[in-house]
Amino acid sequence: MGIDDVDGDFKKARAFLLTYSTLILILWYFSVDLKGFNFLGVAIEIRDNVENVHLVAALGNLYFLIRFFQKAPSGSFKLDSDMVSVFESALKTVAPYVYMRMLYSSMVEVSGIDGVRGKFRKFEKDVTMGHQLADTGSSVLKYIYYRNPERAKRVELSMSVAFLYFRDGVERIGQVKGKRIVPGVALILFCRIYAFIKGSLITAWFTDYILPVLYALASIVVSLLAWCQVNHVYLVC
Template sequence: MGDTDSPDFNKARGFLIGYSLVVALLWFFGADLTQFKLMGNEIYLKENIRHVWLVIALINFYLWIRFLQRLPKRGLRFDENMHEALDAALIKICSIVHKRVAFRKAASEGVEKNEGELVNLQLSGVLSYRDELEHERGREFGPTGPWDYSYPYRAKVNFSMYKKFDKNGEIVNSYGASSYEATPNLILYRAAVVYAFLKGVVGLTWFTDNVWPLLFGCLSIGVAVFKWWQINSVVHVTFVNAFNQTLTPL
């Protein structure tokens, strides 16, 4: 059990996933657990056979707890890579939803400054909280990462506007300091979170490293407990029926 109790996170995850997979396969294929091989020797179970699945579930639960104890701090929350995916989704959503309003704002500014007629606008966005993180870096009591921020400030996007004007038939580029702030509504924010989560499930490691082992462990524990309950409920019903038959008068 030395390796099983190792403080190494990867070993704890490996044991949990491996054991949970074996349990799921045993259940799925209806394995006979009254006999098995251990170190090349045939082992036959004779007593408390109907509680084998409960013992399996308890061992699985132990490995589940050991993995949970070794999860990194904030391991069940989005990590930096997941937040970067969420950032990109928020910027994309805001650039689509607010493009028309930003265009009108830039066109109005162009008229006021006599820059001409706006013909093209490009938006380059950055999450406002990222600037604060950079500014607060290294402070003892400052924010430590994206997980310290919540909606709506977490979703505020600051766009730089790159404009092209038609001034007397000549195209003039403008890269001024004008900017546009946008915050998606709560529904769009939650849609971005779902998108980032799905992207993380497929293309990033946060879900498979931290969340999936716990879910898979819960599934295998549930299967083992259900199998134990199923076996013992059948035994109980059989015993009750046999007992009732002994009381039935001939």
């Protein structure tokens, strides 16, 4: 089966899932009487087991949800390249401010400024993801912090700072080059949450793969709650 066929089957499965889920939610919200309905121009009236209509509707929705998972391309529910780019952009923006003290210490070491002999005037920073650079093994010890070298490599940053400073009345140029940092867990979590929220709004990954699942689950839950209410089933927590 070709890529076009797989993509076409997935879009059909998604369309059926969204359509069915929307129909169930509309019937629930407007309290439509499910004892009778019109199907392809034929009036159908339900006489027996009317109390289980919502349960059958939930099972039908579950079927379409399973088909959606079956037809989804491999790796669909992992963050795609666009979402990863949003995460990396956020990480590169925030990290220099979080680790400013570390960068400042490196600038002092390079320039020899002790707070009396001179001062910094201007600096420009450049942040690159570590996995985009050659692996020098410089942060091997830091990988132990995560106990997962591959994960640490994906979030490692390389920070470079070029700056102007005055020392002994003379303007000089200094540079901190390739300072390798593996961000802390809290910073990674913050950037991931931010990237998920922002990426869900500006990329198609969330609406293509995640939102249909949430939408279908909401419809299934609504149907089951309606079935419980009709049959006087009380959930014991």
